[in-house]
Amino acid sequence: MSAIEQHRIVPVLALAMRLYLGGLFIAACWHKIAHPAAFALDVATYQLLPLSLVNPFALAVPWIELWVGVLLVTGVRVRAAALVTAVLLAMFMVSLGYALAKGLDLSCGCFASQSAAKHDPISYKTMLRDSAWLLLGLFVLFFDKEPIGVEKLFRLRTAS
Amino acid sequence: MNEPGSMVENKGITPNRRVLLDACLIVVFGALCGICSNLFRSAERIEWVQHKPYDIVVPCPEPVGRATAIAPNHAKLLEFTTLVMDARSPEEFAEWHLPGAINVPFDWLGPPVQAEVEQLAKRVAASHSAQLVVYGDGDNPDSGREWARLLAGGGIRNIAYVEGGAPALRKLRPNLPQPVTTPSATPSSSTTLTAP
Numbered sequence: 001m002s003a004i005e006q007h008r009i010v011p012v013l014a015l016a017m018r019l020y021l022g023g024l025f026i027a028a029c030w031h032k033i034a035h036p037a038a039f040a041l042d043v044a045t046y047q048l049l050p051l052s053l054v055n056p057f058a059l060a061v062p063w064i065e066l067w068v069g070v071l072l073v074t075g076v077r078v079r080a081a082a083l084v085t086a087v088l089l090a091m092f093m094v095s096l097g098y099a100l101a102k103g104l105d106l107s108c109g110c111f112a113s114q115s116a117a118k119h120d121p122i123s124y125k126t127m128l129r130d131s132a133w134l135l136l137g138l139f140v141l142f143f144d145k146e147p148i149g150v151e152k153l154f155r156l157r158t159a160s
Numbered sequence: 161m162n163e164p165g166s167m168v169e170n171k172g173i174t175p176n177r178r179v180l181l182d183a184c185l186i187v188v189f190g191a192l193c194g195i196c197s198n199l200f201r202s203a204e205r206i207e208w209v210q211h212k213p214y215d216i217v218v219p220c221p222e223p224v225g226r227a228t229a230i231a232p233n234h235a236k237l238l239e240f241t242t243l244v245m246d247a248r249s250p251e252e253f254a255e256w257h258l259p260g261a262i263n264v265p266f267d268w269l270g271p272p273v274q275a276e277v278e279q280l281a282k283r284v285a286a287s288h289s290a291q292l293v294v295y296g297d298g299d300n301p302d303s304g305r306e307w308a309r310l311l312a313g314g315g316i317r318n319i320a321y322v323e324g325g326a327p328a329l330r331k332l333r334p335n336l337p338q339p340v341t342t343p344s345a346t347p348s349s350s351t352t353l354t355a356p
Contacts, residue, residue: 036198036206044214055210056191059198064190071186080182087183141179 014144015075017136021085022072024133025065028111032062042109046095047102064088072140075149082141089134096127225312227294227305228320232328236293236320243289247296247303248326256330258295266296266303272310281314291318298325 032039040058043049049057064084071081092110099106099122108122146152173181198205236242237258244261246253253263264280266272272280284292292311296304308321322329 033197035204036201037204040206040210041214041216044210045216047216051211051213052209054214055206055208058206059194060187060191061194063193063197064187067186067190067193077182077186079179080186083179083183084186 010143011146011148014140015148017140018072018075018078018082018144018147018149021082021133021136021140022069025069025072025085029062029065029069031111032058033066036062039109045104045106045109046099047104048095048098061088075147075153076151078144078147078149078151079141082137082144085137086134086141089130089137093127093130093134096122096130100124100127225309225314225316225319227308227312229305229323230293230320232295232322232324232332234293234320234322236291237322237329239291241290243284243287243292245284245292245294245307246326247294247307252297252326256326258329258333261295264307266307268303274314277310277314281311281316284311284316291320292316293320293322295322295329296325298327 036055036058039062040055043058044051044054065088068081068084068088071077072085096108104122106122108126110126140147198208230236237244244258246257246261246263247266248257248263249265250263253261253265257263292308294304294308294311296302296307298304302321302325304321304325308319312319
């Protein structure tokens with residue numbers, strides 16, 4: 001175990017990060033689950049995926065976000081959830097970078113559809129924001145080896 | 161040592177592999193939920209595979225830059241380091257134009273593509289002029305202003321357009337003063353326009 005992992009503050013710090021990231025993902029998925037057609041259009045707007053993959057992606061990703069959010073908040077399979085979080089955020093950053101490189105003037109579509117988020121255009125600030133979230137996810141993945149949460153509580157009860 | 165809580169301590173799976181496996185399960189389970197939700201959805205159900213392309217309207221940034229507006233009596237127009245460009249039609253140009261001006265018509269029906277703009281920008285830069293002034297028909301929108309903005313977007317600096325275009329210029333210059341000299345006939349200035 002590294003010195004960081006052994007530090008007593010790490011699980012508490014990681015818990016705060018997990019609650020923030022989990023809440024964020026749950027908030028982000030809500031609109032996408034409710035309106036898959038709008039989200040599919042948002043995905044298509046990035047012009048990154050082939051047309052045949054747009055709808056499957058638009059259907060799957062919001063639910064993955066939901067489960068990741070729930071797992072991070074509750075403390076079940078935390079590291080796996082953090083890994084998926086990191087992969088999702090990396091994927092979003094690639095999409096954003098692609099759109100920025102192409103000079104597309106569009107809204108992020110992260111928390112609401114394009115039409116509802118006219119005043120949230122993508123920029124390098126969006127990339128920075130996602131980078132910060134990615135760092136949080138990586139911290140949880142690499143350093144939160146004994147996460148506070150339901151799984152730990154269950155294990156302690158079983159042990160006693 | 162196995163990760164606490166991995167529940168596979170005795171199954172010979174390393175913690176990292178377990179994390180990877182759990183991550184895959186999360187993704188698969190999430191995807192299945194998405195498929196099921198679409199299957200049982202009564203409203204807003206989407207096709208599994210989209211066949212008809214989405215009607216995407218993405219406003220791409222206009223390849224235009226900043227061009228300064230100058231008055232028709234601005235001294236810049238008479239400076240020998242200025243290249244004057246007339247954006248009107250060849251007929252209008254033949255009828256009246258500022259002495260020394262070159263005619264590069266702006267076609268509203270088929271505005272120039274980026275490659276043409278860049279080509280013209282290079283041509284303008286090759287004239288070794290220090291500044292470019294464009295005048296158009298003076299309408300709203302003004303063809304001179306449009307050309308100036310497109311050229312500015314193509315990498316030309318020190319670019320201006322005449323407010324009011326040719327009509328405003330003509331009103332001020334009824335006797336068509338002779339040019340001091342044309343840029344092509346003069347030695348290049350120390351400051352030159354820059355092509356991309």
